[in-house]
Amino acid sequence: MKRLFYFVLLIVSVSAVHSCKDLADEDGNPLLDTNTNTGLNGKRALYREITDSDTLATYYYNGLQMSKVTTRGASVTDVQYSGDKISRITFRGFLDSDNDGTLDVDSTSYEQQFTYGGTGRLESISENRSVYNRTPAVPPTTPAGPWVLTTKKAKLYNLVYSSTTSKLSKITMRSRDVAPGVIDYTDYSETSYEYSGDNVSKVVRNYGPIMTGGAFGTPTEKLGYEYTNYDAQINPYTLLPFAYKISSILSTDYGDYKSLILSPNNPTRYSISDLTQPVPTPIVFSTNYNYDAQTYMKRGFSVNYIYKPL
Numbered sequence: 263m264k265r266l267f268y269f270v271l272l273i274v275s276v277s278a279v280h281s282c283k284d285l286a287d288e289d290g291n292p293l294l295d296t297n298t299n300t301g302l303n304g305k306r307a308l309y310r311e312i313t314d315s316d317t318l319a320t321y322y323y324n325g326l327q328m329s330k331v332t333t334r335g336a337s338v339t340d341v342q343y344s345g346d347k348i349s350r351i352t353f354r355g356f357l358d359s360d361n362d363g364t365l366d367v368d369s370t371s372y373e374q375q376f377t378y379g380g381t382g383r384l385e386s387i388s389e390n391r392s393v394y395n396r397t398p399a400v401p402p403t404t405p406a407g408p409w410v411l412t413t414k415k416a417k418l419y420n421l422v423y424s425s426t427t428s429k430l431s432k433i434t435m436r437s438r439d440v441a442p443g444v445i446d447y448t449d450y451s452e453t454s455y456e457y458s459g460d461n462v463s464k465v466v467r468n469y470g471p472i473m474t475g476g477a478f479g480t481p482t483e484k485l486g487y488e489y490t491n492y493d494a495q496i497n498p499y500t501l502l503p504f505a506y507k508i509s510s511i512l513s514t515d516y517g518d519y520k521s522l523i524l525s526p527n528n529p530t531r532y533s534i535s536d537l538t539q540p541v542p543t544p545i546v547f548s549t550n551y552n553y554d555a556q557t558y559m560k561r562g563f564s565v566n567y568i569y570k571p572l
Contacts, residue, residue: 306556
């Protein structure tokens with residue numbers, strides 16, 4: 263499964279260079295044309311991520327706050343706030359849980375509650391997630407069956423920050439089935455972060471069982487991600503809330519390749535390695551970026567980034 267994941271991800275990542283046209287946002291406001299270098303003056307927001315064949319994400323705002331995100335498969339992420347902090351995120355739609363470039367046939371819904379510490383930093387996320395499946399239609403006479411709940415899980419994420427740099431250093435996840443009589447967490451993942459300056463340079467995530475008494479067992483999977491050759495320009499994701507970026511990374515079990523969104527700059531090279539192998543062989547991805555006049559990245563890794571004024 264992992265080899266398939268790497269192979270298809272490679273195909274997706276090195277797809278053809280894309281082009282875009284002038285666009286307007288939902289209110290009719292002009293957007294940054296990704297084929298020019300004029301840029302936007304003043305405050306901006308990230309509005310869309312697109313390719314030549316698809317819209318990957320559209321971001322909606324209530325004033326200055328990002329309030330909703332729509333993604334492939336007519337999926338919707340609703341974002342709620344308490345003051346200026348995200349308090350809850352709700353997702354309904356379809357995910358690419360194995361990162362093979364194709365959305366799952368299963369429908370997923372989850373709700374995440376966010377808890378902050380006394381310093382205002384995000385400290386934990388509690389999640390309830392349900393997965394549904396249905397019998398596919400058999401044209402021309404048999405319609406698709408009803409959606410049936412197949413999996414329901416509860417997850418708890420704890421975030422740890424470096425005492426010296428205050429940067430995110432670890433995320434620990436505990437997971438259990440939601441079922442009568444099930445109260446103990448049965449599975450875990452543990453993600454560690456390293457930095458070069460302010461940019462994420464290395465991410466390692468271990469997966470394994472939780473043993474009797476709550477101890478973490480020997481990892482059964484271990485994946486490593488490295489980000490190098492950073493530019494000095496502005497990462498589009500600096501315009502999104504930190505809590506949403508963490509939620510996006512955690513939306514699937516193998517979403518850590520997106521950890522570059524936590525950096526203020528843009529890596530021109532990253533790699534993924536299966537660290538359970540005696541001699542890990544990294545799968546390497548690289549790109550050349552285009553920027554606008556205000557040094558915001560507007561194209562990289564075959565994705566175009568569209569901005570709107572705030």
